[in-house]
Amino acid sequence: MKKFLVLLAVLAAFAAQPALAQLRVDVTQGVAQPLPIAIPDFVGDPQAGANIAGVVRADLERSGLFRPLDQKGFAERVTNINAVPNFGSWRAITAQGLVTGQVTQQPDGRLRVDFRLWDVYGESQMLGLQFFTTPENWRRIAHMVSDAIYERITGEKGYFDTxxxxxxxxxxxxxxxxxxxxxxxxxxxxxxxxxxxxxxxxxxxxxxxxxxxxxxxxxxxxxxxxxxxxxxxxxxxxxxxxxxxxxxxxxxxxxxxxxxxxxxxxxxxxxxxxxxxxxxxxxxxxxxxxxxxxxxxxxxxxxxxxxxxxxxxxxxxxxxxxxxxxxxxxxxxxxxxxxxxxxxxxxxxxxxxxxxxxxxxxxxxxxxxxxxxxxxxxxxxxxxxxxxxxxxxxxxxxxxxxxxxxxxxxxxxxxxxxxxxxxxxxxxxx
Amino acid sequence: MIRFSSSMKFACLSAVLVLGACTHKQEAVTTAPPPAAAAPAPAPAPVTSSIIPGSAEDLRVNVGDTVHFALDQYNVEETDKALLGRQAAWLQRYPAVRVTIEGHADERGTREYNLALGARRANAVKEYLVSQGVSTGRVETVSYGKERPICTSSDEGCWSQNRRGVTIVSGGANS
Missing domain, CATH: 2.120.10.30 (TolB, C-terminal domain)
Incomplete structure (x- = not known):
C-alpha cells in the first residue's frame, strides 16, 4: 500500500472573502436528516470521472451523514470546474453542498484529479484539492476525496481511505x-x-x-x-x-x-x-x-x-x-x-x-x-x-x-x- | 514501521505438521494378527471390515472419545469419569499411543472467551487422564473454542453436544 504515491496540492480558492462556512454536519449526535449534496460525475476523462464521482457518492451516502442527490435532477451541467457555479440552480434542487471535479490523464500517464467543494448557500468554495496518482489507483483517490469532503464539513477526520x-x-x-x-x-x-x-x-x-x-x-x-x-x-x-x-x-x-x-x-x-x-x-x-x-x-x-x-x-x-x-x-x-x-x-x-x-x-x-x-x-x-x-x-x-x-x-x-x-x-x- | 530480523521471518512455515494424520483402515484383514494355530476352523465368514485393537478407531468406537460439560463449566462430570477411566486404561494397554484432547464450547460466548474455555476443558480431560496414570507427555491439548460445532441449532439440545472434550489419537496407534 505504501507504494502508491499520491501528490496533493491545494487549489486556489475562488471566493475572495474568507467565507464563513455555513455548511456543517454535527457528527456527535448522528443525524436524522442527512445533508443533501450534489456530486455530478467529474468532467474530463468520462469513464474515470464517472467512476470516481460514483465512489465518492457511495462513501458519503454510506456514512449516513450525506444524501447525494440524483444527477438526473441537476439543472446545471458542470463543464468547467474552474468556473464559479450558478448557486441558484443548485439551491433549486435543495443541494446544500456541491462537489465539482475533473480527471485528466497527464503526459506521463498519471491521473490528475482536481475537485472543489462548494457551500451552495454560502456561495463560496470550501475546499479545492488536486491529486496525482497512477490510473489503477483511482479508487483510493476517490476515497481521499470523500475523506477531504467529510473532514471539511464535519470537522472530523474521515475514514474512507482505509x-x-x-x-x-x-x-x-x-x-x-x-x-x-x-x-x-x-x-x-x-x-x-x-x-x-x-x-x-x-x-x-x-x-x-x-x-x-x-x-x-x-x-x-x-x-x-x-x-x-x-x-x-x-x-x-x-x-x-x-x-x-x-x-x-x-x-x-x-x-x-x-x-x-x-x-x-x-x-x-x-x-x-x-x-x-x-x-x-x-x-x-x-x-x-x-x-x-x-x-x-x-x-x-x-x-x-x-x-x-x-x-x-x-x-x-x-x-x-x-x-x-x-x-x-x-x-x-x-x-x-x-x-x-x-x-x-x-x-x-x-x-x-x-x-x-x-x-x-x-x-x-x-x-x-x-x-x-x-x-x-x-x-x-x-x-x-x-x-x-x-x-x-x-x-x-x-x-x-x-x-x-x-x-x-x-x-x-x-x-x-x-x-x-x-x-x-x-x-x-x- | 517495524522491521524484523530476517532470521525471525521464516520461523513459522517450517512448523507445519498434520494433526490427526492417523489413517483408518476399513479393510485391514491382512494386517490383523494371525490367529493362533488351532484346529481347522470351518470356513470363516467373509470379513469386510474390522477395527484394529489399539487404533484410532478402536478408541473412538470401542472406548468412546467424547465427554460433555455444563454451560461455562470445565469440571469433568461424574457421569463421564467411567469413560475417561476406560480411555486411561486403553492408553495404558497401548503405551505408544499419543493423544490430543480437543476442547470445544457452544456458541454462547465470545470467540476469545470460548477459546479460553475450550482450553480449560481440554486441560481438565488431560488432568483426569493423568490422574488415572497416563503419562502427561502423551497427552496434548488444543482448543477450538466455538469454531467446530458438531450441531448448529441454537438450542440446548445442540449446545450440550457442542460443549465437549474429544480425545483424538495423534500418533503411535496401530493401523
Missing amino acids: RIVFISETGPATRRVKRLAIMDQDGANPIFLTNGSYMVLTPRFNPTAQMIAYMSYIATKPRVYLFDIETGKQEVLGNFPNMTFSPRFSPDGNRVALTLETGGNSDVYVMDLRSRSVQRLTTDPGIDTAPSFSPDGRQIAFESDRGGSQQVYVMNADGSGQRRISFGAGNNGTPVWSPRGDLLAFTKQQGSRFTIGVMRTDGSGERLISSGGRDEGPTWAPNGRVLMYSRGLGGGAGSQIWSVDVTGRNERRVLTPGSASDPAWSPLIQ
Whole structure:
C-alpha cells in the first residue's frame, strides 16, 4: 500500500472573502436528516470521472451523514470546474453542498484529479484539492476525496481511505473454512491472504496497516502469527509453549498484547517486537483475555471471569491497577478502546443474545448500539465515529459484517465476498 | 514501521505438521494378527471390515472419545469419569499411543472467551487422564473454542453436544 504515491496540492480558492462556512454536519449526535449534496460525475476523462464521482457518492451516502442527490435532477451541467457555479440552480434542487471535479490523464500517464467543494448557500468554495496518482489507483483517490469532503464539513477526520482485514468463511458450520482476507472499507478489492487449509481467527492491523497479527491453526498448537502484507511472509510470534490468541498491537506498533494459555489457564501477556521480551500482565486463575491498548498506550482493557462472570477490566500497561469497570447486565467482553480514547466498545452477552455496546472508560454511560442478536467483536473506524462487527446468522448459516454509527444510527451491512466475520478496521492509509 | 530480523521471518512455515494424520483402515484383514494355530476352523465368514485393537478407531468406537460439560463449566462430570477411566486404561494397554484432547464450547460466548474455555476443558480431560496414570507427555491439548460445532441449532439440545472434550489419537496407534 505504501507504494502508491499520491501528490496533493491545494487549489486556489475562488471566493475572495474568507467565507464563513455555513455548511456543517454535527457528527456527535448522528443525524436524522442527512445533508443533501450534489456530486455530478467529474468532467474530463468520462469513464474515470464517472467512476470516481460514483465512489465518492457511495462513501458519503454510506456514512449516513450525506444524501447525494440524483444527477438526473441537476439543472446545471458542470463543464468547467474552474468556473464559479450558478448557486441558484443548485439551491433549486435543495443541494446544500456541491462537489465539482475533473480527471485528466497527464503526459506521463498519471491521473490528475482536481475537485472543489462548494457551500451552495454560502456561495463560496470550501475546499479545492488536486491529486496525482497512477490510473489503477483511482479508487483510493476517490476515497481521499470523500475523506477531504467529510473532514471539511464535519470537522472530523474521515475514514474512507482505509481497509478491512477479516475472516472469509465458506463451507458448512461443522467444517467451516476460514481464510484471512483483506478488502477496501467499501468492500472493493477483496484479496485472500491464506488458502483455507488451516483455520485463522481474530486478525488485527498494526498502526501502519502493513502488518496483521492473527491466530492460526497452521501448526499443532494454535498461535498468534504476524503477516507482512507487503511481502506475504508469515511468522509465528514468540516462542510460547502453548496456545496464544487474541493479539492486538500497541498504538505505537512496537508491542503486541496477547493471551497465553498454560495448563488450561489464560492470561494476558505483552511482547516487545524489537527486543522480543515478554512480560506477563495477569496472574489470576480466571480467564483473562481480549486485551486492547488505550490510544496513549498507557492502559489495557481486557476481559476476565475472575469475579464469576465474564466482565471488562482495565489495568495499567505494566499490569498494575487491575480493576473491573463493567457492572451492567449479563456478561461483557472483547473491550476495544476507541481511537479517540473516550469510549470502550464491547460485546454484551445476555443468555444467547449478543449485542455491541459502548461505555466510557470508567464503565459508566453504557449504551447498546447494534440490533442483531448475534453481534460480537467490535472494531473502530480510525476517527472513532463508526464501528464494524461480526453478525452471526444462526443455525449454521454463517455470518456477516455490519457497521453502525457510534450513536447507534445508520446500521448497515458491509458487503463482503460471501460469509465473513472478525473485521478489523485499518488506520487511514498513509 | 517495524522491521524484523530476517532470521525471525521464516520461523513459522517450517512448523507445519498434520494433526490427526492417523489413517483408518476399513479393510485391514491382512494386517490383523494371525490367529493362533488351532484346529481347522470351518470356513470363516467373509470379513469386510474390522477395527484394529489399539487404533484410532478402536478408541473412538470401542472406548468412546467424547465427554460433555455444563454451560461455562470445565469440571469433568461424574457421569463421564467411567469413560475417561476406560480411555486411561486403553492408553495404558497401548503405551505408544499419543493423544490430543480437543476442547470445544457452544456458541454462547465470545470467540476469545470460548477459546479460553475450550482450553480449560481440554486441560481438565488431560488432568483426569493423568490422574488415572497416563503419562502427561502423551497427552496434548488444543482448543477450538466455538469454531467446530458438531450441531448448529441454537438450542440446548445442540449446545450440550457442542460443549465437549474429544480425545483424538495423534500418533503411535496401530493401523
